[in-house]
Amino acid sequence: FSMPWSKPAARMEDMVNAIKAILNAWQDQTKLEHRGEFYTHTLMTPLFNPGPNPHGIPKIYVAAVGPLMTKAVARSADGLLAHPFSSPKYLKNVTLPNIEEGLQASERDRSEFDLSIAIMTGIGANEESHKKAVRACRDQVAFYASTPNYKAVLEQHGYEELSDDLNRLSKEGKWKEMGDAIDDEVLNTFAVVSEDPDELAKEIIRRYGDQGQRIAPILYSGELELMPSVLQALKRNC
Structure with a gap:
């Protein structure tokens, strides 16, 4: 700026x-x-x-993605807010080791530090709204994946070429084509989608349950009335 x-x-x-x-x-x-x-x-x-x-x-929670910021947050703050583009593999291989390194530098234990994980979530009240929610997740994944600073996340999954393609499309203003480039494999790597709140909750817990102390599902359906059912399902399945 x-x-x-x-x-x-x-x-x-x-x-x-x-x-x-x-x-x-x-x-x-x-x-x-x-x-x-x-x-x-x-x-x-x-x-x-x-x-x-x-x-x-x-408590002070700070958002971080890269190694330097993650270690800085772990040295100073009480918790880290993981980016919704952080896959379980990225959290395991990059975020958590850097948290441990930062905590060691500040002579603190892992139990003294929280990891809050934001999760891209797609669910709809019916078939039509569910399709819209899934499409919204594809578009959001494409937007994040087009950002050069997030290429390291894609590299964990061998998707680095996708980053270059999406970045080029973003500069050309081809937003629809960006979402079209996100196939089901990539979508399900970075987002959790389901038509059933309980199935959604179970998948969130399966992927992220052993990595953080807090989870924050982000709905891309535009139907905020679905959030209570998702939260209740998470509570039932924890």
Whole structure:
């Protein structure tokens, strides 16, 4: 956006540490003292000090995809928000090892850190709406896969050539053709689709149940009234 920028992972880590320093100063009523590479916070006036939070200090979750940001988040934050384009294989081979490396650097245990996984989900109230939901998932997968920074995710599955093709189509404005390029194999690698809430829930749990502490299904059907049935099905099948 035409703004000067550098070291995004280091900046994010410093930002998280700065926010934690402020929250701890409020909670413990101690002097604020944060001097980082990018942010400095040493003044806390009584007017801006709300005092201790009776519910404790809120956790800080940060989104990350690449290794540098993932390790930075694991060193500083309380949890990571995985991108919905993160397949189980990418999480296992890239995200989780980098989380472990970051936690080791901060001398923390895995039990002290949460992984929240967003999941592209397609379901409809009837056959027609289900087809629309599946198509929406294809389009979304194509959009993410066209982004050069996400090529590493596709490489885990041998789909790197698809990334180049989709990126070219995006520059040509051929959005429909991008969705058409996502076959069932690719679709089911990155999204979970079903016509039945319980089957959808079972597949989500099968793929992601042992990888994270939280799951966040994202419906691409446009029918928000289906979300309660999906959440109830997840609760039944957990």
